[in-house]
Amino acid sequence: MAKSTRRPQQIYAIVMWALSLVFAGILMGLGSLIIKDLPRVDKTVTVEQFVDAGTLSKIENRIESSEREARLLTRNTEDANSNYMSAAADYQSARASLENWRAARTATEAADQNPQVITRTKAVEALRDKERQALRVFEDAKGAQIEASRAASDLRNERAAVIKAAQPQFRKAQKAQEFKVFLYRLALTLPLLVIAGWLAMKKRDSAYWPLHRGFILFALFAFFVELVPYLPSYGGYVRYTVGLILVLIAGHFIIRAMRNYLARKQLEESRSEGERRQSIEYETALKKIAAKTCPGCDRAIVARDDVETDFCVHCGIRLKEKCGSCGERNISFHRFCLCCGETTNSGHQSQTPQNQAPA
Numbered sequence: 001m002a003k004s005t006r007r008p009q010q011i012y013a014i015v016m017w018a019l020s021l022v023f024a025g026i027l028m029g030l031g032s033l034i035i036k037d038l039p040r041v042d043k044t045v046t047v048e049q050f051v052d053a054g055t056l057s058k059i060e061n062r063i064e065s066s067e068r069e070a071r072l073l074t075r076n077t078e079d080a081n082s083n084y085m086s087a088a089a090d091y092q093s094a095r096a097s098l099e100n101w102r103a104a105r106t107a108t109e110a111a112d113q114n115p116q117v118i119t120r121t122k123a124v125e126a127l128r129d130k131e132r133q134a135l136r137v138f139e140d141a142k143g144a145q146i147e148a149s150r151a152a153s154d155l156r157n158e159r160a161a162v163i164k165a166a167q168p169q170f171r172k173a174q175k176a177q178e179f180k181v182f183l184y185r186l187a188l189t190l191p192l193l194v195i196a197g198w199l200a201m202k203k204r205d206s207a208y209w210p211l212h213r214g215f216i217l218f219a220l221f222a223f224f225v226e227l228v229p230y231l232p233s234y235g236g237y238v239r240y241t242v243g244l245i246l247v248l249i250a251g252h253f254i255i256r257a258m259r260n261y262l263a264r265k266q267l268e269e270s271r272s273e274g275e276r277r278q279s280i281e282y283e284t285a286l287k288k289i290a291a292k293t294c295p296g297c298d299r300a301i302v303a304r305d306d307v308e309t310d311f312c313v314h315c316g317i318r319l320k321e322k323c324g325s326c327g328e329r330n331i332s333f334h335r336f337c338l339c340c341g342e343t344t345n346s347g348h349q350s351q352t353p354q355n356q357a358p359a
Helices: 007-037 053-108 111-165 167-202 209-230 237-269 273-279 282-290 345-350
Strands: 320-322 329-331
Touching: 007 167, 007 209, 053 111, 111 167, 167 209, 237 273
Parallel strands: none
Antiparallel strands: 320 329
């Protein structure tokens, strides 16, 4: 029962969906090119645009000079530290050599080496003085380096203070720019949404519905990709307000559609069974019965194990009937008996007077 639709119809439905998707994809690509080629209004706004250019330039130059000086002093400090470490190593080596020599002199008690003691001691003292001098040079270079680093840090803080003072103007201009971009994109997207809504309401039964459906998909893509991400926030109020409006609009149409559906069903149920059967499409009826749903009122078909369900208990429409030739039970919408192939009552009713033979 579920496979009552003709195979070409199934293929046709798939092809039509593919046509809608391809058409929507082409429109999306074309729309992206149009937005890309149109004059750009979303120019980047920077905070530096709201700072006095002369003041900021002077601070930048001073920072650059201070950082350059700090780099030079860092190199001098490294060189001074290297010289100090070398002088300290020379002094420690000479001092160890003197101690070893004194130990050897004590062991031999060579009196003729006294002048050498004085000479060696003076040499070690000279190396110690050199070490102290190198340490002093290193400490001076280190102090100058620290002072230059602090000066550069103070200048950076000064620049940060100047930029911070321009933040209110920058945020105001940024919000204005975001709103401008949103209005620009809204002007392009809103007509698409209006046309898509009109097509969805008026052209669902059109022979060109696959193309209309593709345009609707394109409009939805433009709304959710090209417009929603650029919606100004303003603390979330705007987005929640827009969301509320969309929900109210959607709710209005959904509620109205449901009320119209219920009114239509109520009107249909007040008509005779023959009139209702004639208004139900053949394929639709077979699909609904296969899904255990009444094609007349869309309610679930009530069934019991010991009772054959021939009628809907809700609207009274006939669901199954016996063939007049062989007595086999058929779905009442079948045009031919599934057992003997004779025309059923539904088949007789579907014939027009032009197709009936003269009496």
